[in-house]
Amino acid sequence: MAAQARALRSVPDPLDSSAPASIVGGAESPASLDALLLAVSQGDHDAFAQLFDRVSAQVLGVIRRVLRDPAQSEEVGQEVLIEIWRTAARFAPERGSAATWILTMAHRRAIDRVRSAQSASDREVKVAYRDHTPDYDVVLEQVESRLEHEQVRRCLDSLTPLQRESLVLAYYGGNTYREVAQELDVPLGTVKTRLRDGLIRLRDCLGVGA
């Protein structure tokens, strides 16, 4: 029985910009992240090394932003990257891109870690960047990375300040929507709506997730 493939609109994934030719070498077109992950699922360790070089900065970056602590971030980052190797066969292309799979895993792992570290009585809202989006943390050497960075930044800037604020508090701050609502002193429904509308706008601006 064949799985019913959902029709996927083919749009360039901003997280999957092809590596520049100087890294790959030769005239061959560089492999997409999805192709690399498929090769990884079949045991290709060279493909994994290439995949590592393409995504590890973002994996580490998002974990570091949520967890704050550098040592823990390295530990969780290492776990996630190894898990990608181990469970590559579980990636289901019909559910989304390899980049989404990888970064969703990284973010969730960091969130689970930061929440388990907090006791119930000691739930401070991790207020971060209420007023502005994250700074440019690192000099991005690859032109492609800079381009995708600029594209995401531009799309994030197209959100309303309230949408951006909720997204930043939730995604980077690691707060639940209840914590965000408490911190901002707004109803739960308002936060949920801002998160959802903000992500929809971001999605449509970037042209992902179709």
Next chain:
Amino acid sequence: MSVPEIHTFTGAYAVDALSANERESFERHLVDCEPCTIESRSLQAAAAALAALVAAPVSPALRSRVLDETSRASQVPARTPRDRFVHTHWESSRLWMAVAATLTLIATGLGVLAVNADRRADEAERQVAEIAATPGEVDIVSRATRLGGTATLVTTGDETLFAAQGLPLPDINRAYQLWVISPAGATESVAVLQPDPLGRLEHDVRTLAPGESVALTIEPAGGSERPTTMPFVTLTAQA
């Protein structure tokens, strides 16, 4: 979470802003709600883009450690059809339920096919060791399915349990259906099942006669009177 408002959680879910309980509830809901699933996935794609803004340098030491460890680490099996099934007589009357429940069997010197699914491996290994050491009568048959994952049939004197893990979620409006199939090919429905978000399911089966098999097919969501698709896994009880 009340049902009418559950659709409003897709954004919070996509940025992991639900509590553990809420996330679990919501993921159960996703199994039955295709619009929510489609939207959640698309919003997860948008959320993942936020990682691009915070890329951090990776130390060479970390790179070495990861590449080194992965060069030695095993992987969960790829989804190729494999006919590796093993009959084995386990000598235990007690712990087979625990083994089936964790759905993780460890490859041991006794030669049982194993899928090491998660960190509960140590626990499962301990249970397997206990099973092997304790006399009783347990039969375990395990096999990779054509769609990925593993199915297991565990039989004791009194009970038979079918369990599977690593199954893909069925398409919308589809479900898995469990059958008993006689040697002559007559089919008898046992249950219509949905895997949990981790691809696991299990169900009791009546005591099987020699030569009877248990099989899973994909059917419309409400189930069918007779299988409408070929089984993607079949397990035959030890005679």
